[in-house]
Amino acid sequence: MIGTAAPAAGPNTLLAEEVTEILLVLDSQQHMDLASLNLQRGRDHGLPGYNEWREFCGLEHVTTLDDLAEVVRDRRVAEKILHLYKHPNNIDVWLGGLVENFLPGSRTGPLFACLIGKQMKFLRDGDRFWWEAEGVFTKQQKEELLKSSLSQIICDNTDIQEIPKDSLRFGQYPAGYVHCSDLPSMSLDAWRxxxxxxxxxxxxxxxxxxxxxxxxxxxxxxxxxxxxxxxxxxxxxxxxxxxxxxxxxxxxxxxxxxxx
The missing domain is CATH 2.10.70.10 (Complement Module, domain 1)
Incomplete structure (x- = not known):
């Protein structure tokens, strides 16, 4: 997974066929469609539509085909969406956020970047045991925790010997790969x-x-x-x-x- 590039995503290729055509659900004998399930779950919970969430995030409303084509960066996809939904206000938030053009250096468009960012901030700020909260860890313990990384965790728990410093960023082997012994590791003395x-x-x-x-x-x-x-x-x-x-x-x- 670390050494393989993620599939390119675009407005017309958002989900793999494995989850839209042959998704297995334990209590069903039929193949399911994850996209349809996500849309239905949003409606079951009464989620507001795409435009209302854009307003919540301080983004402009999508009111015309040209607006949607600018957001999606694929006019054919925009035309198909409006043909199905008839009006921009009817668009489900999950679909609308999914088809938006990615922000630079991101895997989401502006709406999902906003919603995910807000949700993570609320979870962090509402957790009195969050590791950066005052009084949870000492300054020395925080300094040691900052040395930890997904790459170090993989090295500690597998037989892998070479790995990128940041496992969440794709690199073609061997460029950017380092030996596990070169990664900084935590010292538990701070917890003595x-x-x-x-x-x-x-x-x-x-x-x-x-x-x-x-x-x-x-x-x-x-x-x-x-x-x-x-x-x-x-x-x-x-x-x-x-x-x-x-x-x-x-x-x-x-x-x-x-x-x-």
Whole structure:
């Protein structure tokens, strides 16, 4: 996969026939069409149309055939889409985003670049355990994590000896390939545990059933951040702080209520 170029994609060749003509689904005896399934799922969930999502991303509406042909860069494909949908506002967002001309150095057009970027940002900003969030890892640990790469992971877990520095970018062998020993690797010394003064005074916080905790110092005080395992709900404060030689407040509980 690393040494083979991805198939060229264009408005007329977006999906391989293996997924549009002979897709196998376990609970069906018939071959399925992934494109049709994606369109139907969007409609089942009531997703707004292509133009509404373009407006959401600050892009201009597609109102005419010329507009669509400019976005797609293939007038014949644009004509076929409008023939099927009758009006630009009827175009499904999945199809509209898929046929857009790629941005420079990208594998998506402007709409999908916007939506994927926003979704990833929301996932990152809403995750208090995100590795770059304050208090999750120390500065030294972050520096070690930055040394990691997909290429290094492949080297560590396979018999491959030569690999591109960036496995997500295609390179014709041997140009750009390096020996695995030349790739930077993480040092786990940054995770060597030494009890802090506060931890020695307060002792280890209580463990909870069906959950766990990590330490943080984002507030300047030693803090235990609790979370529950999948399928359990946190009841009580998620954080307890080490103050005055003891842990202030009792740890939360993880109730057995199934999350909806």
């Amino acid at each position: 545990e030494e009890k802090s003064h506060d931890l020695q005074l307060c002792g280890s916080p209580k463990r909870i059933k069906n959950g766990d905790f990590i330490f943080s110092s984002k507030s300047g005080k030693l803090t235990a951040l609790y979370s529950c395992y999948h399928g359990f709900k946190l009841k009580g404060a998620a954080e307890i702080v080490c103050e005055g030689n003891r842990w202030k407040h009792e740890p939360p509980q993880c109730t057995g209520e199934e999350l909806g």
